[in-house]
Amino acid sequence: xxxxxxxxxxxxxxxxxxxxxxxxxxxxxxxxxxxSAVPGRxxxxxxxxxxxxxxxxxxxxxLVTVDExxxxxxxxxxxxxxxxxGLEVEIGQLxxxxxxxxxxxxxxxxxxxxxxSAGLGAAGLAEAPxxxxxxxxxxxxxxxxxxxxxxxxxxxxFGQTLIAAVSVAEVGSIVLLSVVFSRSxxxxxxxxxxxxxxxxxxxxxxxxxxxxxxxxxLAPLLQRLQDTTAQIRVRGAWLLMVGFAALAExxxxxxxxxxxxxxxxxxxxxxDGSMNHPAFRTKLEAVGHGVFVPVFFVATxxxxxxxxxxASPTALLRVPIFIGALLIVRGLPAIAFRGSGSRRxxxxxxxxxxxLLPIAPTQIGLELGLLDPATAAALITAGLVxxxxxxxxxxxxxxxxxxxxxxxxxxxxxxxxxxxxT
Numbered sequence: 001x002x003x004x005x006x007x008x009x010x011x012x013x014x015x016x017x018x019x020x021x022x023x024x025x026x027x028x029x030x031x032x033x034x035x036s037a038v039p040g041r042x043x044x045x046x047x048x049x050x051x052x053x054x055x056x057x058x059x060x061x062x063l064v065t066v067d068e069x070x071x072x073x074x075x076x077x078x079x080x081x082x083x084x085x086g087l088e089v090e091i092g093q094l095x096x097x098x099x100x101x102x103x104x105x106x107x108x109x110x111x112x113x114x115x116x117s118a119g120l121g122a123a124g125l126a127e128a129p130x131x132x133x134x135x136x137x138x139x140x141x142x143x144x145x146x147x148x149x150x151x152x153x154x155x156x157x158f159g160q161t162l163i164a165a166v167s168v169a170e171v172g173s174i175v176l177l178s179v180v181f182s183r184s185x186x187x188x189x190x191x192x193x194x195x196x197x198x199x200x201x202x203x204x205x206x207x208x209x210x211x212x213x214x215x216x217x218l219a220p221l222l223q224r225l226q227d228t229t230a231q232i233r234v235r236g237a238w239l240l241m242v243g244f245a246a247l248a249e250x251x252x253x254x255x256x257x258x259x260x261x262x263x264x265x266x267x268x269x270x271x272d273g274s275m276n277h278p279a280f281r282t283k284l285e286a287v288g289h290g291v292f293v294p295v296f297f298v299a300t301x302x303x304x305x306x307x308x309x310x311a312s313p314t315a316l317l318r319v320p321i322f323i324g325a326l327l328i329v330r331g332l333p334a335i336a337f338r339g340s341g342s343r344r345x346x347x348x349x350x351x352x353x354x355x356l357l358p359i360a361p362t363q364i365g366l367e368l369g370l371l372d373p374a375t376a377a378a379l380i381t382a383g384l385v386x387x388x389x390x391x392x393x394x395x396x397x398x399x400x401x402x403x404x405x406x407x408x409x410x411x412x413x414x415x416x417x418x419x420x421x422t
Contacts, residue, residue: 020064021073021295027052028294044143044387046297046357051384053301066302070295077296078360079259080288083241085141085170086263087281098161101336102168105353108333109137109169116325125318128370134180135361135379136329138173139166140387144355147391153398158341162349165337169330169353171260177361178248178257181368194251198258201247202265226280233280234287237266256360300359300380308373309381318378319385326386330354348397351390357383 031048056064066074113133121129144166153159179195225232241262248258270280309315327350334350341349362379365371371379 016068018069020067021069023056023064024053024070024295024298027056027298031294044391046143047384047387049294049297050301050304050380053298054304054306055301057302057304059304059306064302066299070299070302073292073295074299075296077292077294077299079241079245079255080292081142081296082174082256082259082360083237083263084285084288084293086260086265087267087284088141088145088167088263098164099168101161101340102165105165105333105336106137106168106172108336109329109353110172112332113137113329116328120321120325125314125321127372127375128365131181131361131365131370134173134176135358135365136325136356137169137176138356138358138361139169139330139353140355140357140383141166141170143357143387144352144391147395148352158337158345158349161337161340162352165349166353173361174254174257174260177364178254181254181364181370194253195257198244198248198251198253198261202244202261206265206268231283234283237284240266254364256364297359300363304380305373305377309377311374315374315378318375319381322379322382323385326354326356326382330356344397344399348394351394351397355386355390355394357387359383 027049031045031052035043035045035048053064054060058065064070110133113136117126117129117133117136120126120132126132145163148159148163153162175195222232241259244258244262244265245255246258248261249255309319330353331350334346334353337346337349358379362371362376366373366376
């Protein structure tokens with residue numbers, strides 16, 4: 001250690017403890033092992049991470065609280081999760097008939113979401129109908145795409161159309177959440193203008209990076225440093241994610257939009273990644289899903305308020321109602337796939353589209369005071385049920401069994417299926 005820099009309380013706060021983080025790390029390690037111990041019917045590891053957090057947290061044994069180390073890593077985990085989700089969206093696949101099908105489905109979902117949320121609001125079951133509508137139109141890309149890919153569906157024509165649809169829904173939900181509920185904009189119009197500014201800056205960055213990376217001097221330097229301790233491409237991806245998250249925050253938009261957009265930007269910049277640096281995305285997934293993302297899911301469980309969910313029969317009743325709302329808002333629009341697949345495939349597509357674990361939107365709703373703890377807990381509980389049941393039933397309609405690796409979020413590597421989006 002260099003002289004003059006002693007490892008004392010002047011460097012690290014003596015009150016910071018890693019005991020809670022140790023328990024979180026142990027749960028993150030054990031969850032995939034437990035998920036794989038159920039042959040033929042594996043449970044998504046993300047569900048076990050959240051449930052484990054509930055058991056260990058304030059609503060269960062009370063062994064772990066969200067202290068400073070867990071809070072910081074969980075915040076980074078949320079950003080990394082959206083960054084990796086953006087990296088999975090294959091923009092090049094969103095064209096032609098696939099894009100039309102996806103947009104028709106999203107429009108149908110939007111109309112159904114507004115009607116359904118208004119009805120729930122009138123019944124006193126949703127205090128922020130517009131926010132609920134925005135939440136319901138999404139699909140958890142990070143859960144369903146690995147399931148489809150590992151089941152061998154991603155490289156089929158119907159599977160690619162379905163992936164395009166869920167990707168458009170994810171993007172639409174994140175954009176609407178950031179624009180309509182912008183923290184600093186005085187209305188949706190100003191929020192939209194801020195979004196346009198962010199996308200303009202992103203486009204300019206793409207052209208600048210592509211031009212710079214292809215220069216005769218920089219390209220060999222990047223290749224020389226990418227697999228050394230410098231890990232220059234990973235550091236560049238980290239800089240991109242943090243930079244756009246900070247930029248979105250500075251503009252008053254949601255951090256998740258900046259992180260998601262950073263992933264989409266990197267996807268465009270790294271379009272030839274399979275030829276020049278095949279391990280790049282593997283490294284990003286290893287860092288994200290190996291370190292940060294599990295902490296976010298466990299922290300979600302640690303914060304989960306079971307007491308609010310069980311406080312009244314009305315609160316608990318919201319769980320099946322929200323599950324039904326997911327099936328209506330995201331399941332019914334699968335009729336947009338008519339002509340692209342059989343009835344069983346369309347039914348499976350509806351269930352895949354209805355797979356939503358709305359953790360980030362519910363946290364935003366809580367922070368903005370638009371959701372109460374009971375509604376947030378009911379939404380997450382409904383999402384947990386959807387994440388366990390819907391993909392398994394959907395794959396039965398497709399004639400596939402849920403593969404073991406599908407229990408592990410992010411287990412699919414983009415290069416496993418040449419030419420197929422993930």
